[in-house]
Amino acid sequence: MNIVVLVKQVPDTYSERKLNSDGILDREASDAVLDEINERAVEAALQLKEANDGSEVTVLTMGPDRATDAIRKALSMGADKAVHLSDEALAGTDYIGTAKALAKALGKVEGGYDVIFAGNEASDGRGGAIPAMVAELLGIPALTHAQEVSIEGGTVNVTRATDDGITKLTAQLPAVISVNEKINEPRYPSFKGIMAAKKKPVTTLSIADAGIDASEVGLASALSTVTSAAPKPPKSAGEKIEDEGDGGTKIAQFLAAQKLI
Amino acid sequence: MAEVLVLVDHVDGEAKKVTYELLTAAKALGEPAAVVVGPAGTAGKLADGLKAHGAEKIYVAETDSTDFLTPQVDALASLVAAKNPAAVLIGVSADGKEIAGRLAVRTNSALLSDVVGVSASGVSHSIFGGAFTVEATWKGDHPVITVRPGAVEIQESAGAGVEEAVSVSASGVRSATVVSREPIVGGDRPELTEASVVVAGGRGVGSAEDFSVVEALADALGGAVGASRAAVDSGYYPHQFQVGQTGKTVSPQLYIALGISGAIQHRAGMQTSKTIVAVNKDPEAPIFEIADFGVVGDLFKVAPQLTEEINKRKG
Ligand SMILES: Cc1cc2nc3c(=O)[nH]c(=O)nc-3n(C[C@H](O)[C@H](O)[C@H](O)COP(=O)(O)OP(=O)(O)OC[C@H]3O[C@@H](n4cnc5c(N)ncnc54)[C@H](O)[C@@H]3O)c2cc1C
Ligand SMILES: Nc1ncnc2c1ncn2[C@@H]1O[C@H](COP(=O)(O)O)[C@@H](O)[C@H]1O
Numbered sequence: 302m303n304i305v306v307l308v309k310q311v312p313d314t315y316s317e318r319k320l321n322s323d324g325i326l327d328r329e330a331s332d333a334v335l336d337e338i339n340e341r342a343v344e345a346a347l348q349l350k351e352a353n354d355g356s357e358v359t360v361l362t363m364g365p366d367r368a369t370d371a372i373r374k375a376l377s378m379g380a381d382k383a384v385h386l387s388d389e390a391l392a393g394t395d396y397i398g399t400a401k402a403l404a405k406a407l408g409k410v411e412g413g414y415d416v417i418f419a420g421n422e423a424s425d426g427r428g429g430a431i432p433a434m435v436a437e438l439l440g441i442p443a444l445t446h447a448q449e450v451s452i453e454g455g456t457v458n459v460t461r462a463t464d465d466g467i468t469k470l471t472a473q474l475p476a477v478i479s480v481n482e483k484i485n486e487p488r489y490p491s492f493k494g495i496m497a498a499k500k501k502p503v504t505t506l507s508i509a510d511a512g513i514d515a516s517e518v519g520l521a522s523a524l525s526t527v528t529s530a531a532p533k534p535p536k537s538a539g540e541k542i543e544d545e546g547d548g549g550t551k552i553a554q555f556l557a558a559q560k561l562i
Numbered sequence: 563m564a565e566v567l568v569l570v571d572h573v574d575g576e577a578k579k580v581t582y583e584l585l586t587a588a589k590a591l592g593e594p595a596a597v598v599v600g601p602a603g604t605a606g607k608l609a610d611g612l613k614a615h616g617a618e619k620i621y622v623a624e625t626d627s628t629d630f631l632t633p634q635v636d637a638l639a640s641l642v643a644a645k646n647p648a649a650v651l652i653g654v655s656a657d658g659k660e661i662a663g664r665l666a667v668r669t670n671s672a673l674l675s676d677v678v679g680v681s682a683s684g685v686s687h688s689i690f691g692g693a694f695t696v697e698a699t700w701k702g703d704h705p706v707i708t709v710r711p712g713a714v715e716i717q718e719s720a721g722a723g724v725e726e727a728v729s730v731s732a733s734g735v736r737s738a739t740v741v742s743r744e745p746i747v748g749g750d751r752p753e754l755t756e757a758s759v760v761v762a763g764g765r766g767v768g769s770a771e772d773f774s775v776v777e778a779l780a781d782a783l784g785g786a787v788g789a790s791r792a793a794v795d796s797g798y799y800p801h802q803f804q805v806g807q808t809g810k811t812v813s814p815q816l817y818i819a820l821g822i823s824g825a826i827q828h829r830a831g832m833q834t835s836k837t838i839v840a841v842n843k844d845p846e847a848p849i850f851e852i853a854d855f856g857v858v859g860d861l862f863k864v865a866p867q868l869t870e871e872i873n874k875r876k877g
Contacts, residue, residue: 338808360566398667421656424807428662428675429656437664442630442738446656458741463656464802464810465573466745467738482808483801492747518634524672524705528684529697536833536852541845542570544859549867552839553875559837560757562783562815562872 302356303412304346306380307403307419307432308339310364310371311356335371336492337545338420339380340487346418347488348453357381359410363391363402370525370548376498377490377499383503384410390508393520400434404517407439407509411504412475416457421479442472563650564592565619567641569634569661571653572600573745575607579756580653582615583714592648594721595730596608597641601626601633605725613723615716629737636730637661638813639668642704647681650706651680662708668733672700678713685773686814691807691830711755711815746802748801754784754803759785760835762805763837764828765792766821766861771797775865776820780874788812788832790822806831824849841865 343360350356360375362368363386386406394402407414407470417436422429436443444450448467449460457476457540461468462483465501490498508515516522556562566588571578580852581721588594595615598605604614612620638650638661650665651723652658654676666673677685677698684699685707761783764774772775773787780787783832789799791806805812807827817835822828823845824840831853841861842851850856 397609398661400667407566409870423747429659430673430675433660434663434667437635437667439736442734442736443660444630444738445660459738462801464746465655465657466743467732467792468630468743469739469741471741473736476738479752516703524701526701527696531695533692533695533847535693535836538851539854539856541850541853541856541858543845544864545865546859547839548857548859548864550871552841552855552857552864552868553871555839556816556872557735561837562875 302349302353302357303410304349304356304412304416305407305410305417306339306342306346306358306375307417308343308360308362308371308375308434309336309420309423310334310362310368311332311336311423311425321462327362329371333367333370336420336424338422338424338480338482339375339481341484342418342420343375343380344485344487345450345478347482348485349416356413358507359384359412361403361406361410363399363406372503373498376501378488379493379494382501385503385505388506388508390515390519393523394518395523395525396428396430397434397524398518398522400431400438402433402508402511402513403431404438405513406506407435409506409511416452416474417477419479423480433475436477439477441475441477443477443479444470444472446481447478448481448483450478450480450484495544504512565595565617565645566592566640567638567647567650568594568596568617569638569650569652569658570573570596570598570608570612571655571658572598572604572608575600577608577611578653579716580709580711582611582716583652583711584651584709585612585615585617586717587709587714588651589616590832592679593618595621597623597624599623599637599639609723609725613721614718616719616721616807617876618721620723620724620725621728622657623730625730627732628740630668630740631657631661631664632733632735632737633730635664635668636733637728639663639733640672642669642726647704650704652706652708654708654710658708660752662706666706669704669706670702670703672702674698674700674707676710676814678706678710680707680709688834691811692834700791704818737838751780752784754786754788754805754810755790755812757786757812759783760805760812760816760832761785761820762786762788762790762822762832763820764790764822765796765797767793767798768821768876770798772862775862777818779865779869782869783816785816790828819853820865821851823847
């Protein structure tokens with residue numbers, strides 16, 4: 302089985318995240334890591350590979366040069382190879398452009414795909430739509446927010462868990478599956494895995510290599526345009542007291558003064 | 563005036579609050595036109611509410627299809643083609659985001675997601691948990707805009723509510739099939755993202771049983787219960803109540819954090835709350851940096867006293 306995982310490098314949420322005044326993420330301001338949800342997507346792919354002899358796991362990312370770190374992390378967990386779509390022309394690409402570019406790049410993955418794993422939602426944008434959009438572009442089903450996945454023969458069954466409840470979905474492969482936080486605990490790369498990752502093949506694609514038209518991507522062709530971005534002053538601390546046996550009463554007095562009770 | 567399509571978010575014929583928020587927001591851009599997708603009879607149950615909130619038209623796409631989200635995308639896409647609306651508004655939810663993304667792909671429209679304000683000149687977003695405000699606009703026709711629940715204040719104003727059936731020809735796109743659905747049964751407490759008071763517990767609560775302390779305070783205040791990820795991961799409280807970067811974003815009038823340290827990822831989901839109260843044993847806990855009122859103390863002493871005090875004032 303050919304398994305592809307869409308992975309994204311994101312600013313580490315433990316460091317402060319900033320926007321430039323043009324509204325584009327200031328990627329230099331914070332450390333960048335493989336998004337935690339994508340570690341779970343890689344783990345799901347590796348488990349599927351382990352259950353199906355002769356399978357191969359390819360990770361695909363669209364991102365700047367330094368996204369290679371995220372790729373290495375996925376390879377050291379056990380993915381077999383990687384495709385890195387990287388081109389100056391991609392800077393400022395909007396949501397639709399990203400989906401189109403990923404769909405094109407998926408067409409270039411050697412061996413094709415039976416299953417495409419992704420995270421349900423990236424931690425930097427909270428978009429939560431790229432997997433469904435990529436599926437729409439490829440004309441294949443999207444089974445999203447999977448908490449459980451089972452793949453047998455050519456059929457995939459997913460338990461989808463969202464705020465609205467549990468939905469059981471089924472589809473025929475090929476399909477896109479996005480995973481939620483509860484699907485699994487991602488493995489730690491072993492020392493051997495880290496060493497092996499250094500030798501695994503990483504194919505870098507320009508937009509021309511991927512067959513992407515320059516008019517479909519980049520800031521200039523984005524259909525949504527940021528007109529301003531401003532930091533909000535952070536909330537500042539108010540009163541802090543030590544509980545001397547009357548802490549609850551003091552809160553009640555505060556709430557009453559604020560007309561909250 | 564151009565129409566603005568509003569996808570009606572409903573559970574078994576009952577409109578969710580966000581639907582009325584969308585109808586209100588739509589008025590800034592044009593004439594609100596509600597789009598109902600569901601089994602036969604659904605629109606009948608929704609019509610009065612939609613009219614009362616300004617729907618001039620109600621498009622009805624009745625379907626028994628078990629295709630996953632595809633009927634919604636098909637119905638909206640055919641209406642976009644037929645009516646050339648000023649915009650399409652959809653509520654932010656797991657389903658809403660995917661319908662919006664797929665629709666934007668189909669109709670080649672701009673996608674503006676998770677906005678907190680809509681006006682004729684553009685939309686506004688609140689990102690990184692409220693740390694930045696971003697204004698944005700779009701190119702091309704019929705942008706697809708997803709709006710965060712609770713961001714728009716509902717205004718009632720009657721609309722004509724003229725019903726029109728939409729016959730949707732299936733796009734033939736390969737789709738996942740829905741085998742079964744189990745909606746979450748909401749208890750008596752308000753929905754977390756809609757509540758005006760949220761009382762949240764963290765690892766400091768220490769066990770599932772002791773979350774009753776959090777619940778008692780929430781009930782005294784008529785609020786919802788939330789939890790930190792550490793509390794959820796430790797099995798103290800169910801996942802759907804997680805507040806933070808990978809959980810819900812809440813912005814209530816009052817947020818009370820009990821035994822929560824206030825990690826940056828937790829703050830990302832609650833720091834836009836109007837008033838924040840924190841109880842924590844550790845005077846250095848970062849939650850105090852954003853608390854309007856903080857008590858350094860044991861939550862098991864402070865919270866029950868507060869609950870009692872509130873119940874006394876009510877009684
Ligand atoms: C990618 C990513 C995403 C994340 N997403 C989220 C998210 O969505 N939501 C989220 O909450 N976290 C999230 N986290 C986790 C976050 O970093 C913290 O680990 C988590 O918020 C800590 O939860 P806590 O405050 O309950 O626990 P702790 O940090 O352990 O804090 C417990 C607090 O309780 C206090 N305490 C203990 N006993 C008592 C008592 N009897 N009375 C009063 N106080 C007491 C302690 O002093 C301490 O400050 C995420 C992390 C990552 C890496
Ligand atoms: N630039 C990208 N490169 C590869 N995968 C991506 C990219 N952007 C989004 N994805 C995938 O789509 C998932 C959801 O992202 P989003 O829809 O942006 O919230 C991520 O977890 C990734 O699996």
